Amino acid sequence: MADKYEGIRILGPADIRFHYNDLGQLRATLADGTELDEVLVYRTRPISDPDRYISIRVGATATEQREIGLIRTLAALGPDQRRLLKEALDRRYFIHLISEIHSLTEEFGYLYWDCETDKGRRQFPTARWDQSKCVHAGNGCHIITDVDGNRYQIADIEKLDPESRARFRRYIYW
């Protein structure tokens, strides 16, 4: 083969420094001194491995967007840099971790959930028969999307208490 295709770029802790400007926008400086405005931070595997391989991108619109590089793991960064990235990720991803299902009932083709989550007790409806609204992501992990598009995650259905699991299983049989 003549030349290898261009792969992704891995950013080490020394390659990039993040900081906020006085308007609270996230910016970054690359090792060669390049200044990046309005840095965007994405997860490459938000469900299976949320804190590794973080994509650092720039560009205000979808067509302009391009990737600067990937950060292999948040753990490799210093505490202040890690905090900045965590904050940016928290602004992009909004998901509730379900720890208990208080009740799950069906009415007219919708499931009405009443759950304890890391963001407090939430009640929400989901479409009853739409399997894509409650996806098994492997290893007992389930991602639930309610009718508004809010997202909920059950980290491992086997680790929920038996009552919650029974309620879940009665309707989510796939």
Next chain:
Amino acid sequence: MTEDVCSLLRVMPEPLRAELARQGISESQVLLATDSDLDFNGNYAEHWLVITAESVLTFALDADGAHAGPRFEVKDLEKAEADARVGSGFVRVKTAAGWLYVIRFSNAQANKFTKAASKLRLMLRGVPLVCTPADDADIRRCLKCKRMLPEGTSACPRCISKRHVFGRFARLMMPYWPYAATAIVLVIISIGLNLVPPILTKTLVDNVLHEQAAERPLPRWFALVTRAFDARAPIDWLLLLVVILVFTQVLQILVGILKGRLSTIIGNRVSYDLRLKVYEHLQALSVRYYDKNQVGSLMTRVAHDVEDLQGFIWQMTSGFLFNILIIVGVLIVLFTMNTHLAFLVLIPVPFVLGSTYVFWHYILPKHYRYWDSRSKIANVLFAALGGVRVVKAFAQEQREFERVRSYCDRLRGARLGVDIASTTFYPIVGFVFSLGGLIVWYVGGRDILDKVEGFSLGTLMAFFGYLGMFYGPLNTLMSLSQWLTSFTTQANRVFEVLDTEPEIQEAPDAVPLDVRGAIKFEGVVFGYDPYVPVLKGIDVEIHPGEMIGIVGQSGSGKTSFVNLLCRFYDPTEGRILIDGVDLRKIKLSSVRSQIGLVLQEAQLFTGTIQENIAYGRPDASLAEIFDAAKAANAHDFIVRMPDAYDTRLGERGAGLSGGERQRISIARALLFNPKVLILDEATSNVDTVTEREIQKALDALTKGRTTIAIAHRLSTLRNADRIFVFEEGKVVEVGTHEELLARDGLYAKMVKIQTQLTKDKESVDDVRALAAEESDAKSKGQGAGKADEKRP
């Protein structure tokens, strides 16, 4: 304000009002005030967005009061938009310093804040910001109870008046009322007949088979019968009773047959009427209706929902109405026979109802799991066996085996669940159903032993007879509410179609117009959702006979542009003029009969090729059809087919290649002879050779008419007089191919990319060169004259 105007202009809580007052903002200045549920860090909290003519303000509300958050001055803002992220979103504004974030919201509020951002954006463009209750429309939820509506309907199963639906359905049956009335009479007769046999059994046991039968007084009705037939001995009575039993049963069967026939006749006629009505109405509806409703769901309404409504008649004659009446009848008879025992028979009723509940909530869901596993295993097997070459090539047999095994495990587990539940449930239910009988045995038996007045062995036997008719119907009645709900929603889905008014209405003063082909867009703004404009201010003019090429990325508004021209939709703002007349003032039939449409996917219909070509003009002569096919470069391949023009096409033109279908659709458009021709990516689905063939056909078609061609491959535009370049809902470049290349803008960039991608003769320049040679040879004088008259 004491009440919310709408969700975008809500009553502000006292602390917020105080804080606003402190900042010198009076309530009358507030144009938009609404609450969000998140803070910037993604914690649930009460935040407010307040917009006045001068500023955009945010506040965090907690127990201590309102705290001012980010604040922006309207004069500093360039743009505003909702930035949707994963599970939540932000309203953000663009200032000289770049994008800044105003407020965060969870997706539950996304609808509201998308509208708020859109209103702010319009305000920045000078449109006054006004919030009205109309902004609250959320078509997914019931307006009254805010519950989610079932997919594909706007009728809430909880809130719709069931009586209203029944009334309306009953009106549909009006033309058949003699049948319906007869059916109801038959229902009552059949219930009466059902109640007869146990009474006969009672007489049989007490007065015929009993040891002292001869000494016992006969029931009055039987005494009359015996006298009429002059039957004196018990042996004659036996024969008489059996004959009566046979007679009732035959009668029952006859009534049943008649009842069944009548109900199918009514049911089929009503659904036939309804189906045609629904289809006729669907056709009249505007295209926008088809955007909101998937074709599949509409098909379900015409094909299945209407059919299922037939079930209504069946439920009346053999289902619920029948069961209710029979329960009432049985109860009346039981209570007249023996009040005390009848009460005892009611004891198991709660258990019977309970078992039905258990079935619906615990046993049936286990079946879902089983059915799902079974269908998934079929899919997995199909994928693994169908893809066996790939599996073997990558040497992944073991992994596929594991995958299949895991699904087999699931299936085994699900089936076990179903079987274990069933083997437990059904015996218990059987016992519950027999409870009534056991009670009757004991209590009734004791009464007989005690020689209680008026209670005989015959009465006991009759009781058993009636019991069999009691618990069964009770069991089915448990699903009554379920049936009612599904019936009313289905009926509503159908009625909803009938009640929808076509959105594109012809103006009362609309005029027919003989189109010349001059088209003008004046400040046209349009969005399928009015808050998300797809076309953001289009001002273009097209001259009669001109060929316009339209290029742009997908989503840039090309197709919306032609959709407006066909008047499938009306613009949100601005207007479209054809020959100087507002499109809305021209008769719809007159517009559409002069616009020809060739789409990316040629839509052919079932029928012969000849019928398909003559689709728009069924009266066309054979010679005209052949001419059109010849010009569309289709005649030769059609003639070579065994059945030539008589070839029957399947659904959607099955049996022809994509290029052949497309050429037939071009011939159809040619024959239709429209003044304005629209080609929507007519050649994007075919290979290069076929494209050339189609291109030749198109050349014939575009000659002398206003043509608007949307093209993905720029090579299609070799003959365009002018090219419109669309970007994000605007026309950003206009000019000839050469002018646009010289400008070195977006078009030039697109041409460069395509030339790089396709190194064969597909680039615009190459194809143009080719075309120039061809057209030079063909028609020199005409081309030159045309160009002069057409260019502005």
